[in-house]
Amino acid sequence: MANNPGAKKAIRKIAARTEVNKSRRTRVRTFLRKFQEAVTGGDAEAAKGAFVEAQSELMRAVTKGVVHKNTGARKVSRLHAQLKKMSAA
Numbered sequence: 001m002a003n004n005p006g007a008k009k010a011i012r013k014i015a016a017r018t019e020v021n022k023s024r025r026t027r028v029r030t031f032l033r034k035f036q037e038a039v040t041g042g043d044a045e046a047a048k049g050a051f052v053e054a055q056s057e058l059m060r061a062v063t064k065g066v067v068h069k070n071t072g073a074r075k076v077s078r079l080h081a082q083l084k085k086m087s088a089a
Contacts, residue, residue, distance in 0.1 A: 024066045031057040035079060044087050051083050 002008045031054040038047040055076050062072035 021064075021066050024061055024064060028054075028057050028061045028067065032075070032079075035082075039082055039086055042086075047083055047086060051079055054079060 002011050031050070035047065035050040035054045038050040041047075058067065058072045058076055061067040062069050067075075
């Protein structure tokens, strides 16, 4: 248990940062879900718009440190492959 002021402050900071990161991660998942819904719906234009938003949100999460750089790049790559496959069909 925290026994000095610095440790207590660190606990408060960690709790605050955890809340912010949780909301950022939730936001990213929301945009990913919107993209998946557009793809399953078969609407290419909506999927393209959703892809742009999802990519932007993922890369923002990367810069904020919520998601690792390689994880973000991998997810964007897979989204783009889905979009490309959908538009080719």
